[in-house]
Amino acid sequence: MMRVALVLGTRPEIIKLFPVLTALQAAGADVDIVHTNQHYSPTLDAQFFAELELPAPDWNLEVGSGSHGDQTGRMLVRLDPVLARGDYDWVVVQGDTNSALAGALSAAKLPAQVAHVEAGLRSFDREMPEEVNRRVIDHIADLLLPPTEPAAAQLVAEQVPGTVAPPTGNTVVDAVVSVAGGRRALSERDARILLTLHRGENVDDPGVLAGILGAVGEIAQAEGLGVDFPIHPRTEGRIRASRIALHPAIEVSAPTSFRRLVELESRARLVLTDSGGLQEECCVLGTPCVTLRTTTERPETVAVGANVVAGVEPGGIVEGARRMLALEDNAWEQPFGDGRAGERIAGLLSAGTPALAGG
Numbered sequence: 001m002m003r004v005a006l007v008l009g010t011r012p013e014i015i016k017l018f019p020v021l022t023a024l025q026a027a028g029a030d031v032d033i034v035h036t037n038q039h040y041s042p043t044l045d046a047q048f049f050a051e052l053e054l055p056a057p058d059w060n061l062e063v064g065s066g067s068h069g070d071q072t073g074r075m076l077v078r079l080d081p082v083l084a085r086g087d088y089d090w091v092v093v094q095g096d097t098n099s100a101l102a103g104a105l106s107a108a109k110l111p112a113q114v115a116h117v118e119a120g121l122r123s124f125d126r127e128m129p130e131e132v133n134r135r136v137i138d139h140i141a142d143l144l145l146p147p148t149e150p151a152a153a154q155l156v157a158e159q160v161p162g163t164v165a166p167p168t169g170n171t172v173v174d175a176v177v178s179v180a181g182g183r184r185a186l187s188e189r190d191a192r193i194l195l196t197l198h199r200g201e202n203v204d205d206p207g208v209l210a211g212i213l214g215a216v217g218e219i220a221q222a223e224g225l226g227v228d229f230p231i232h233p234r235t236e237g238r239i240r241a242s243r244i245a246l247h248p249a250i251e252v253s254a255p256t257s258f259r260r261l262v263e264l265e266s267r268a269r270l271v272l273t274d275s276g277g278l279q280e281e282c283c284v285l286g287t288p289c290v291t292l293r294t295t296t297e298r299p300e301t302v303a304v305g306a307n308v309v310a311g312v313e314p315g316g317i318v319e320g321a322r323r324m325l326a327l328e329d330n331a332w333e334q335p336f337g338d339g340r341a342g343e344r345i346a347g348l349l350s351a352g353t354p355a356l357a358g359g
C-alpha cells in the first residue's frame, strides 16, 4: 500500500490539500497528516479540520510563530525524525509557505520522494518570502504538479531536475465546488466588498497599512458599499498597535470558516485582497478582484479579466476598484481546471514517477 505524508501548516494548505487527501484515501493510500502548526489559532487551524471533517493530524509539531529562520529551522528539526520513521513513498507539500519549504527540504535530504502541489507559480518578486520558498521547493522536488499550462511551461523553462506532470488543475476549484453552487450574476450581488489583508509587506508598516485601509474606506464611502473584513490575527495586532481608525463602513470579524468565506466571496460585488487563494477563488466564483500587491503569481486571473493588480498606493487601489466595479459581466473563462485536480494528483502519485511522460 502506498504511504503518503501530507506536510501542512497553514490555513490555505489545509483547504488546498483536503481534495488530495480525499482522493488518496479513495484510492486506498495510507496517508499521514503531518501538521507543523505554523497556524495554531483555532480560527486559522482547528476550524478547518472540523468544517472539512478532516481526521486529526497524525503528527503535530507545534512549531507556532517566529522569524522565518527560527520557524523554518524548528520545523526541520522536528520533521526529520517523523519523516524518517514514516518510510513514506511520497512526501507531499503544497504552495509556498515556510511549512511547505521545510517539508520539502527535510524530505529531499532523507532522501524521500517529494511531490509539489501547485508547482511553477512565480511572482518574479524575490523579496517575497513565498517566492523564495516556491523556487527552492520546485528545484528540489521529484514530482512537480503544476496547476495550469503557464506554470508547467515555467518549470520546463527553468529546467527543474524533477518530473513535470501535465497540468492538474488547481485543487482550489475542487474545494470551492464542494461548498458552492454556480456563479452568481453581478446584478444579484449584495452591496458589499470583501476585504482580506495579511501579508507582512502590507501590514507590518503602519504607513502602508493605513494607506490601504484609507483607500478601502474611500471606495466604500464613494460607492455606498459595506465592507466585510475577516481579519488575520497578524493584521488585527498591527491595527491595534498603530491605533489606525477604520472607516465605519468596514465591519471587522474573526477569520471565517471556508464555507462562509466562499459565501461572502460569491455574494460580494468586489473583493480586495493580498491573498493568492482569494484571487483564484474569485476567478472561479465570478467575483471581480483587486489585488493589493504589486505583483501576482496568478497571472491567469488577470488575463481572463477577473483580477487587476493595483499595488498598495491608495490612488491605484481606488482606481482599480472603480474599474472592477464598472464591470457588467462576469462570464470570464475559468483557467484553474474542472474541480478534479485532487483525483488527478492522487493518480499521478499512485502511478509513480517512472510512469510519467516528460520531465
Ligand code: UD1
Pocket (backbone or CB within 6 Å): 010, 011, 012, 038, 039, 040, 041, 042, 044, 045, 065, 066, 096, 097, 098, 099, 129, 130, 198, 199, 200, 233, 234, 237, 275, 276
Ligand atoms: C502564512 C504564509 C503565507 C500564507 C498565509 C496564509 C509563510 C512565509 N507565509 O503567512 O504565505 O498566505 O500563511 O494565512 O509561510 N499568527 C497568529 N496565529 C496563528 C498564526 C499566526 O496569531 O495561528 C500571527 C502571529 O503574530 C505571527 C503572524 O500571525 O507572527 C504571522 O504568522 P506566520 O505563520 O509567520 O505567517 P502568515 O502571515 O500567517
